[in-house]
């Protein structure tokens with residue numbers, strides 16, 4: 001083993017997706033020295049896969065849009081379990097973040113008048129998603145990467161060193177957040193290529209590590225989505241909020257098996273795609289929930305007219321929030337009306353001319369043509385639900401993105417919880433990354449300026465190093481790949497789209513058993529180019545995430561958003577007032593209830609009281625907001 005590499009920074013940002021890069025820019029522009037650390041190559045974070053767009057109420061396509069409408073849609077989508085302050089900041093600030101991105105060079109698609117174009121998406125009342133074809137995430141990352149290079153070029157001119165104040169450490173895995181005297185002192189990890197260990201000392205760490213999809217068997221997430229940040233935060237003493245809420249995107253590819261789970265963007269439905277079962281029925285009309293009946297068309301004629309006249313018709317039910325569409329597809333397949341590969345049909349070819357499909361949905365056309373041999377300009381796609389997004393995440397202070405309970409720790413992007421409540425609207429993640437990435441950078445900068453850094457002790461370094469070496473010291477132990485597969489079977493079968501108390505109990509037992517066996521994982525060979533070595537750490541993270549999800553899910557005895565209980569099918573106004581908080585006691589995840597902050601009067605008054613009656617208790621309604 002070579003000598004330990006050591007670095008000192010003001011702010012460490014773990015993650016180079018949209019949230020991490022936006023946080024890094026903000027902290028650097030506040031005059032601080034910043035390190036960005038990522039598992040993949042710079043520019044390859046999961047965010048590049050985002051397709052449809054970023055939601056912001058700029059009102060470019062329908063001038064009726066504004067932050068209040070966006071706020072209402074977000075709260076409705078989250079079934080009123082969102083942290084109201086996060087939803088408020090997000091709705092108010094996302095237009096500025098989009099214009100800022102444009103100033104930094106993002107080339108958004110345009111309306112005829114030359115404004116940033118905005119497209120329809122499920123759950124959004126107006127066309128709201130700023131987009132770049134169906135490659136919006138790629139453009140977002142490209143633009144912010146360019147911004148970072150620009151900051152580095154400035155440093156090169158000023159200090160003769162491009163990396164003087166902002167440096168990217170790519171292909172490096174962080175395995176631990178280090179605290180000294182109760183506050184953050186740095187982080188520890190290893191270079192993925194050769195395994196050499198690295199210590200970063202810094203008073204502030206921003207976790208921006210993305211999602212947890214790889215905990216599940218079928219997922220749209222990239223290989224990085226192993227819940228590292230969720231687990232790092234838990235182990236550092238932070239809380240996770242509402243981990244029972246996972247979004248199963250209704251439309252992943254179901255065939256061929258090699259591409260199972262890969263996302264079919266919601267834009268396909270936004271552009272007019274229609275869902276049918278094997279009987280040819282446009283089945284979504286059967287699945288419009290009571291709370292959405294006044295907003296969604298209950299017949300094909302009106303649904304079709306909406307594409308031409310959105311002011312005088314209700315939206316097609318294919319554009320219901322994702323949880324509703326995913327459950328509907330699941331029910332059709334279970335009832336024997338699904339395709340032989342366990343999906344349903346999604347067809348855009350009958351509504352839009354081939355050249356328009358290729359222009360508006362180029363990646364989708366390419367993806368199906370290359371991977372499944374299907375020409376979506378002529379034939380229907382076969383689609384089914386795929387684990388897509390985790391609404392639960394690190395509990396943060398909305399204004400600063402500071403992790404509750406751990407001084408110096410911040411979290412933004414998909415790893416943070418609260419913003420989306422029980423279900424995220426499409427497009428609200430990319431804008432979330434920008435709004436709260438910036439706020440995390442600001443929060444970390446303010447914290448660093450107000451605190452004295454503490455040095456990392458030798459004992460902490462030794463403990464972190466021993467943990468990295470541990471799988472190599474055990475011969476003939478458990479295989480990380482087999483355990484990962486076993487975990488994915490458990491989550492898929494027992495903690496998936498539809499849950500029951502007895503299955504969740506079974507899952508909790510099985511996850512504990514796999515976790516026990518995982519303490520004995522051994523890795524063959526050495527550290528160089530060794531994927532088994534990486535998985536040993538990823539597995540530990542995914543097991544903690546799965547435990548938190550299963551324990552939160554069994555505790556929530558209702559169905560809401562991304563959590564459906566067969567044994568408790570309805571929404572309950574008692575449970576709407578409860579967040580589940582997961583913490584780690586050193587051996588297991590413990591879940592407790594916490595009261596959700598009530599809507600303040602000025603936000604309460606944005607809703608029609610009859611709508612609120614569908615979600616809130618008569619006492620809450622009578623109070624009319626918290627102030």
Ligand SMILES: Cc1cc2nc3c(=O)[nH]c(=O)nc-3n(C[C@H](O)[C@H](O)[C@H](O)COP(=O)(O)OP(=O)(O)OC[C@H]3O[C@@H](n4cnc5c(N)ncnc54)[C@H](O)[C@@H]3O)c2cc1C
Nearest residue numbers: 015016017019039047051052053174210413414427429430
């Ligand atoms: C196919 C697809 C399409 C989507 N389309 C849209 C869309 O159109 N609109 C929308 O709003 N949302 C969309 N989403 C959701 C959205 O893309 C994600 O929620 C978002 O990109 C997450 O960004 P992030 O910055 O939080 O993290 P990510 O982009 O996931 O980045 C995480 C970063 O953390 C790093 N990392 C993780 N663990 C470690 C570790 N231990 N050590 C060091 N580094 C680590 C990774 O290497 C990576 O750099 C889509 C998702 C998918 C899967």
